[in-house]
Amino acid sequence: MEFSRRDLLMGSLSFATLAEIAEAQEHAHTAASSNGKPVFAYLDAETAKEIEALTSCIIPSDDTPGAKEAGVVYFIDRALATFDEPRRGVYRDGLADLQARRKSMFPLSTSIASLAPARQTELLRTIERTDFFQLVRTHTLYGFLGDPSYGGNRNGVGWKVVGFDHKMQHQPPFGFYDAEIKRGTK
Amino acid sequence: MQAKYTPSETVDFIVIGSGAAGGAVAKELSVAGYRVVVLEQGPYLKEKDFKHDEILHSTRSPLMNDPRLQPSTFRKNDTEQFTVGRSAGYGRQVGGGTVHFTANYWRFHEIDFHEREMWGPIAGTGFDNWPISYAELEPYYTKAEWDVGVSGLAGANPFDSFRSKPFPLPPLPVKSSGVLFERGAKKLGLHPYPSPMAILSQPYRGRGACTHCGFCMRYGCEIGAKSSTLASLIRVAERTGKCEIRADSYVRRIQTDDNGRVTGAVYFDKDRREVFQKAKAVVLCANGAESPRLLLMSKSNRFPNGLANSSGLVGKYLMYDSGTTVHGMFEHPLNEYKSVEVTRVVQDHYNADPKRGFYGGGGMDSRFGFNPISFATRGLPPELPTWGAEYKKSLVEYYTHTMSSMSHTTTLPLPTNRIELDPELKDDWGLPAMRITYQNHPDDIATLAFVRERQMEVLEAAGAKKVWGRPVREIRGSVHLMGTARMGNDPQKSVVDKFHRAHDVRNLFVVDGSSFVTSGRQQPTLTIQALAYRAADFMVRSAKAGEI
Numbered sequence: 001m002e003f004s005r006r007d008l009l010m011g012s013l014s015f016a017t018l019a020e021i022a023e024a025q026e027h028a029h030t031a032a033s034s035n036g037k038p039v040f041a042y043l044d045a046e047t048a049k050e051i052e053a054l055t056s057c058i059i060p061s062d063d064t065p066g067a068k069e070a071g072v073v074y075f076i077d078r079a080l081a082t083f084d085e086p087r088r089g090v091y092r093d094g095l096a097d098l099q100a101r102r103k104s105m106f107p108l109s110t111s112i113a114s115l116a117p118a119r120q121t122e123l124l125r126t127i128e129r130t131d132f133f134q135l136v137r138t139h140t141l142y143g144f145l146g147d148p149s150y151g152g153n154r155n156g157v158g159w160k161v162v163g164f165d166h167k168m169q170h171q172p173p174f175g176f177y178d179a180e181i182k183r184g185t186k
Numbered sequence: 187m188q189a190k191y192t193p194s195e196t197v198d199f200i201v202i203g204s205g206a207a208g209g210a211v212a213k214e215l216s217v218a219g220y221r222v223v224v225l226e227q228g229p230y231l232k233e234k235d236f237k238h239d240e241i242l243h244s245t246r247s248p249l250m251n252d253p254r255l256q257p258s259t260f261r262k263n264d265t266e267q268f269t270v271g272r273s274a275g276y277g278r279q280v281g282g283g284t285v286h287f288t289a290n291y292w293r294f295h296e297i298d299f300h301e302r303e304m305w306g307p308i309a310g311t312g313f314d315n316w317p318i319s320y321a322e323l324e325p326y327y328t329k330a331e332w333d334v335g336v337s338g339l340a341g342a343n344p345f346d347s348f349r350s351k352p353f354p355l356p357p358l359p360v361k362s363s364g365v366l367f368e369r370g371a372k373k374l375g376l377h378p379y380p381s382p383m384a385i386l387s388q389p390y391r392g393r394g395a396c397t398h399c400g401f402c403m404r405y406g407c408e409i410g411a412k413s414s415t416l417a418s419l420i421r422v423a424e425r426t427g428k429c430e431i432r433a434d435s436y437v438r439r440i441q442t443d444d445n446g447r448v449t450g451a452v453y454f455d456k457d458r459r460e461v462f463q464k465a466k467a468v469v470l471c472a473n474g475a476e477s478p479r480l481l482l483m484s485k486s487n488r489f490p491n492g493l494a495n496s497s498g499l500v501g502k503y504l505m506y507d508s509g510t511t512v513h514g515m516f517e518h519p520l521n522e523y524k525s526v527e528v529t530r531v532v533q534d535h536y537n538a539d540p541k542r543g544f545y546g547g548g549g550m551d552s553r554f555g556f557n558p559i560s561f562a563t564r565g566l567p568p569e570l571p572t573w574g575a576e577y578k579k580s581l582v583e584y585y586t587h588t589m590s591s592m593s594h595t596t597t598l599p600l601p602t603n604r605i606e607l608d609p610e611l612k613d614d615w616g617l618p619a620m621r622i623t624y625q626n627h628p629d630d631i632a633t634l635a636f637v638r639e640r641q642m643e644v645l646e647a648a649g650a651k652k653v654w655g656r657p658v659r660e661i662r663g664s665v666h667l668m669g670t671a672r673m674g675n676d677p678q679k680s681v682v683d684k685f686h687r688a689h690d691v692r693n694l695f696v697v698d699g700s701s702f703v704t705s706g707r708q709q710p711t712l713t714i715q716a717l718a719y720r721a722a723d724f725m726v727r728s729a730k731a732g733e734i
Binding site: 164 | 572573575
């Protein structure tokens with residue numbers, strides 16, 4: 001197994017303890033069961049809306065579900081409430097900077113969420129290389145494709161989008177090319 | 187029925203570590219009737235504790251040493267500044283690294299044991315012959331394969347050295363990556379063969395067959411089909427009623443008396459209380475990084491440079507594993523997320539060839555190596571968008587259509603590459619942290635570049651629509667840790683003898699990756715295990731003869 005420094009530092013979440021992970025899942029569970037209506041543990045509704053807009057730029061909703069349908073913002077909320085709490089500042093400062101950019105680029109706008117998608121993308125292009133954007137991207141991918149117990153990837157929609165069938169048991173043939181061999185057509 | 191001993195009771199053997207080597211030694215000694223205490227620093231997890239949770243596994247590898255509790259320092263050479271992190275990764279639970287490993291079970295070849303004789307010396311390195319031959323180790327390779335359960339096809343690899351028995355189980359079903367890799371390799375005149383895997387293709391000795399869930403590498407197997415020592419050997423050891431697996435026991439010192447004999451081991455228990463377990467002999471199987479660290483921590487008036495270190499070689503000649511990964515995207519779906527990692531291997535470039543202009547060789551395999559999140563974060567070709575509609579489209583297009591190939595290549599033993607005790611940094615128990623100094627030999631890098639080209643050629647010949655991979659670079663961390671208590675006949679040039687007995691201490695054995703003289707072509711686990719079976723055989727014979 002190759003084991004590199006990059007894997008260690010890989011645009012990853014903070015090092016969390018098992019207890020923190022369990023706590024994150026507990027939070028997600030509690031949230032999901034509050035009258036069936038998800039609630040936020042850390043984010044306020046307005047901030048959540050802005051962050052959701054960012055996640056939608058990263059994985060848009062088009063002919064298949066995107067970050068919004070997967071509930072990625074709920075994953076981010078749980079992460080910032082639990083194991084990624086030390087990174088709240090990255091969000092706070094990053095969002096403040098982004099709002100300032102928005103006001104200067106689009107003076108008549110009132111929020112990121114209310115911008116047209118093309119303008120949202122234009123805005124995000126200006127911060128692509130920042131730690132804040134990289135963290136939002138990492139969180140979005142974790143929340144889109146991680147275990148649903150963390151609050152994102154609702155009903156496994158992220159997995160369905162990419163074609164990952166999460167099961168304890170698969171039967172060969174697994175793919176096109178081994179099926180071909182099995183059929184004897186190749 | 188598990189045995190339970192008190193610390194003041196002098197047991198026959200303490201085995202430190204319960205991984206590939208420790209699990210095998212514990213099983214052999216207890217089956218032979220000896221009273222054994224296994225001191226494992228990690229917890230005793232069971233199948234029910236393992237989860238398919240990629241967030242958990244990428245946030246904090248829960249089955250490995252935790253760099254926050256046990257940090258190490260790393261530098262390339264003596265002039266470089268240290269960084270703190272985890273440059274030596276190992277499994278930290280009962281079963282050790284065999285719990286989360288990928289389960290590639292390659293044998294070394296005859297050449298690996300006497301390569302210096304064939305190639306000649308390499309200046310500035312400790313490149314040397316082993317004190318044993320492949321023929322001496324072969325019965326123990328076979329024993330390991332049959333004891334733990336390995337799936338494979340004997341005779342399928344024309345470059346393999348001889349074997350006395352076929353594999354106990356047929357190969358696992360080939361995946362699309364294996365079919366394509368085989369197709370490409372054959373077009374180039376190479377010799378692909380079904381990968382030997384320590385994963386059950388059929389039920390074996392009371393354990394069920396693999397269900398192809400696809401979570402092997404970095405994950406524990408929830409159904410016990412992966413042939414970890416946890417799933418295979420440790421239960422046998424416990425059933426003898428002679429072997430106690432004492433988990434959460436972190437050894438800080440191997441104790442010696444005035445006569446220079448080992449008397450037992452001092453460890454921290456779960457509540458971090460110090461306990462001294464007495465034993466007639468100690469077998470150190472803590473891995474190629476922790477074993478030398480523990481020897482260095484066990485210094486005394488009689489052993490001022492560390493235990494078993496009169497040669498000064500404890501910790502020296504550290505060898506990391508080495509390999510490059512390339513990826514290919516194909517027209518039709520492969521669905522590589524299903525089933526075991528590896529199904530085909532090519533070893534045509536195993537032997538070193540003077541015509542290449544450098545020393546080294548290796549093998550290459552077909553695999554995937556990603557789970558959904560890791561693929562989304564770093565699996566796509568680097569020039570593709572990393573977010574937005576085009577990114578999403580690429581992710582969907584590539585995820586099920588991509589395979590990888592990983593190479594496994596030689597690394598030379600350099601005296602400057604070493605494990606030491608850090609003079610300042612301590613771990614969470616207050617013990618000196620590990621200090622690692624490691625830099626590849628130029629021939630390691632040349633070998634990587636050479637094999638990487640071969641991997642690219644195979645994927646192209648297989649009909650990949652696109653082939654890509656990171657450029658070759660120096661290795662800064664490893665989970666295969668070798669060479670740091672090397673075996674040999676000369677006590678001045680080695681730490682243990684050909685039966686893994688410390689030259690300096692008659693009742694101390696060191697058996698794990700640290701025993702290696704050279705790196706082979708990586709995938710060292712089966713060789714570690716074969717050495718452990720052979721060493722245990724010797725321990726039993728010696729104990730019976732009263733010679734320990």
